Amino acid sequence: MFVVTRFAPSPTGYLHLGHAYSALLAHSVARERSGRFLLRLEDIDRGRCRAEFADAIEDDLSWLGIAWDGGVRKQSEHFDDYRAALARLEAMTLIYPCFCTRATIEAELEAAVAAPHDAPPVYPGTCRNLSDDERRARITQGLPYALRLDVAKAQAKTGPLFWEDDIKGAVEAAPTRHGDVVLARKDTPTSYHLAVTVDDALQGVTLVTRGEDLFAATDLHRLLQALLGYPTPRYRHHKLLTDASGKRFAKRDQAVTLRGLRAIGKTPDEVRLMADFG
Ligand code: GLU
Numbered sequence: 001m002f003v004v005t006r007f008a009p010s011p012t013g014y015l016h017l018g019h020a021y022s023a024l025l026a027h028s029v030a031r032e033r034s035g036r037f038l039l040r041l042e043d044i045d046r047g048r049c050r051a052e053f054a055d056a057i058e059d060d061l062s063w064l065g066i067a068w069d070g071g072v073r074k075q076s077e078h079f080d081d082y083r084a085a086l087a088r089l090e091a092m093t094l095i096y097p098c099f100c101t102r103a104t105i106e107a108e109l110e111a112a113v114a115a116p117h118d119a120p121p122v123y124p125g126t127c128r129n130l131s132d133d134e135r136r137a138r139i140t141q142g143l144p145y146a147l148r149l150d151v152a153k154a155q156a157k158t159g160p161l162f163w164e165d166d167i168k169g170a171v172e173a174a175p176t177r178h179g180d181v182v183l184a185r186k187d188t189p190t191s192y193h194l195a196v197t198v199d200d201a202l203q204g205v206t207l208v209t210r211g212e213d214l215f216a217a218t219d220l221h222r223l224l225q226a227l228l229g230y231p232t233p234r235y236r237h238h239k240l241l242t243d244a245s246g247k248r249f250a251k252r253d254q255a256v257t258l259r260g261l262r263a264i265g266k267t268p269d270e271v272r273l274m275a276d277f278g
Helices: 017-032 051-064 079-091 102-111 132-140 151-158 192-202 218-228 258-263 268-274
Strands: 004-007 036-041 095-098 146-149 162-165 169-172 182-184 207-211 234-238
Touching: 004 017, 004 207, 017 036, 017 051, 017 207, 017 234, 017 258, 017 268, 036 051, 051 258, 051 268, 079 095, 079 146, 079 182, 079 192, 079 218, 095 132, 146 218, 151 218, 162 218, 182 192, 192 218, 258 268
Parallel strands: 004 036, 162 234, 207 234
Antiparallel strands: 095 146, 146 182, 162 169
16 A cells, blocks of 8 residues: 655754664655655754754755655644644634643642552643633733643543554554643644644655654544544554663764764764664
8 A cells, every 4th residue: 555654853953873763664664665755844842943953854864865755844834734723623622721830730740649650640630620711811811821632521522542553553542641731832832742643644644653652642643633533544663772781862872873973984874784774
């Protein structure tokens, strides 16, 4: 079947060997099946993303021998697409404004006696039950707010949801374990979960290839797809490359950036081998 894959890094640093593996994997799947390989820059975080890193991503991929199809989609140029999706969710009354600060959320979580220890802390739902009057008053007062998805209400609307992972097979989505996630941040009219779901749909992506650290996030993407009437792509959550001591590569490890390796004279073929892609 025709496949459309993508590589979607955030330009907050230089690409490292882990990125190279992810990009090479998506690229090779597309090329083996005469499909399309897309490049998207997830640059909604204006504070952390830099043009210099965006340019370096394109340059490093070209150096590695990876060519993408069509233009590069930069999320910061498409805020209207995310606003339109948010408006649809709002019309379904699944969105509410949240005025909490990080500090108030932490204080509430600490006060909750029965906090489960085996799950990451989730937003306790403080602003879900504010009255319309209270919401309006706070907005008029000029208090900054994020927009959250009422996940339990959303899942009640969609019923059980499933998705197919190339490695794990059929998976049932469990979005409620994430609590009411933010879909639009106080400083940006979207969030990772919303932008990635909208873009994969608008770009016609049929196979999402990404690291297994994002496996759980697919719960929420599957929920948003169902609410917004988008098709569900297949997923391939791949292993994360680690260094000799078993530690994951990170953007701050200068030694394994493609830039750094190139600077010490490594060839693209050598770097492909180092990225487990000989
Ligand atoms: N932008 C994300 C990252 O750089 C990847 C998102 C995705 O592939 O879904 O980690």
